[in-house]
Amino acid sequence: MAFNLLKGKKGIIFGALDEKSIAWKAALKAYEEGASIVLTNAPIALRMGTIHELSEKTGNAPVIGADATSLEDLENLYKSAVENFGGGIDFILHSIGMSPNVRKGRSYGDLNYEWMIKALDVSAISFHKLMQVAEKMDIMNEWGSIVGLSYIAAQRTFPDYSDMAQAKAMLESIARSYGYRFGKSKHVRVNTISQSPTVTTAGSGVGGFDTFLDYSEKMSPLGNATAEECANYIIALFSDLTRKVTMQNLMHDGGFSSSGMTEELIQDLKKK
Numbered sequence: 001m002a003f004n005l006l007k008g009k010k011g012i013i014f015g016a017l018d019e020k021s022i023a024w025k026a027a028l029k030a031y032e033e034g035a036s037i038v039l040t041n042a043p044i045a046l047r048m049g050t051i052h053e054l055s056e057k058t059g060n061a062p063v064i065g066a067d068a069t070s071l072e073d074l075e076n077l078y079k080s081a082v083e084n085f086g087g088g089i090d091f092i093l094h095s096i097g098m099s100p101n102v103r104k105g106r107s108y109g110d111l112n113y114e115w116m117i118k119a120l121d122v123s124a125i126s127f128h129k130l131m132q133v134a135e136k137m138d139i140m141n142e143w144g145s146i147v148g149l150s151y152i153a154a155q156r157t158f159p160d161y162s163d164m165a166q167a168k169a170m171l172e173s174i175a176r177s178y179g180y181r182f183g184k185s186k187h188v189r190v191n192t193i194s195q196s197p198t199v200t201t202a203g204s205g206v207g208g209f210d211t212f213l214d215y216s217e218k219m220s221p222l223g224n225a226t227a228e229e230c231a232n233y234i235i236a237l238f239s240d241l242t243r244k245v246t247m248q249n250l251m252h253d254g255g256f257s258s259s260g261m262t263e264e265l266i267q268d269l270k271k272k
Ligand SMILES: NC(=O)c1ccc[n+]([C@@H]2O[C@H](COP(=O)([O-])OP(=O)(O)OC[C@H]3O[C@@H](n4cnc5c(N)ncnc54)[C@H](O)[C@@H]3O)[C@@H](O)[C@H]2O)c1
Pocket: 014, 015, 016, 017, 018, 020, 021, 022, 023, 041, 042, 045, 066, 067, 068, 069, 094, 095, 096, 097, 098, 122, 149, 150, 151, 194, 195, 196, 197, 198, 199, 200, 201, 202, 203, 204
C-alpha cells in the first residue's frame, strides 16, 4: 500500500545490483511513494547486474554509471541528475559496500593493507565524497535527507566481518560529522541505518553467513529485518515525517542489538 510519502521528491539511489539488493527494494518503494529517481552504480556493476530491469519498473529512471570513489564520476552523475530533474535533489541513498579482504577470504591477522584502504574508500569515504561533491555543487534541496547503510559490526566484533567493521564505524562517524555540517548549511539530515544480516550479494560474501543469519533470527524478538522492511525504513527517513532525525545510527534489526539472550537460543543450546 502506498501513502504518497515522497510525492514530488527527487532522489538518487546508489547500489542496486540485482533484485536482492537493499537499494533495489528502496528504488521500487521510492517510486511507489511518488518519487522520481536516478539509479546509479559502478560501471562494472551496470554491466554485470540487472539494473535496467529496475529502471523499467521505476518509470524508466535514468541509469548513470559512477564509481562512488571518483569525484569526477560523482560530478558528472549530479550534473546529469539535476538536468534530468530540472532542479535539485531531495534524497540520496548510499547502499554501497565492498571489501577485497573479505571477498578474497584474507584473515584479519593477514590483511592486505592496499585492499583495506580500498574497502574504506568504497564503503565509507565514498559517503563523505558524495556529500562533499553535493555540497560544493549545491544540488541538495532544503530539508533533504541522505541515508547510508551500516551494520552492528561497527560496535561489536563479529568473526569474518574483518575490515568491513572499520569501514562501517567510519561510515557512521561520517554521518555524524557531515550531518552537523549539512544540517547547519541546508537543513539536510544525514543518518545511517544499521540493518539485520540480509541475503544479498554483499551480505552472502561474509563467511559463515547462513549460520549467522539463523543465530541473528533467533536472537531478535521480532526476527531479522528483511531488505523490503529496510526499504520501508529508508522511505520513512526520506519523507517529511522525519525532518528532525539527523546524525543518528538507527538500529533496524528486530531487537537484536538490545537482546542479551533469547528463549529460542537457550532451547538450541540445551539440545547440544
Ligand atoms: N546484506 C547484509 O547483510 C547487510 C547488512 C547490513 C548492512 N548492509 C549494507 O547494505 C549496503 C547494500 O548492500 P546489499 O546487502 O544490498 O548488497 P549488494 O551487493 O546488492 O549491494 C552493494 C552495492 O555496492 C556497489 N558498489 C561496490 N563498489 C562500488 C563503487 N566503487 N561505486 C559504486 N557502487 C559500488 C555494488 O555494485 C552493489 O550494487 C552495503 O553498505 C552493505 O554493507 C548489508
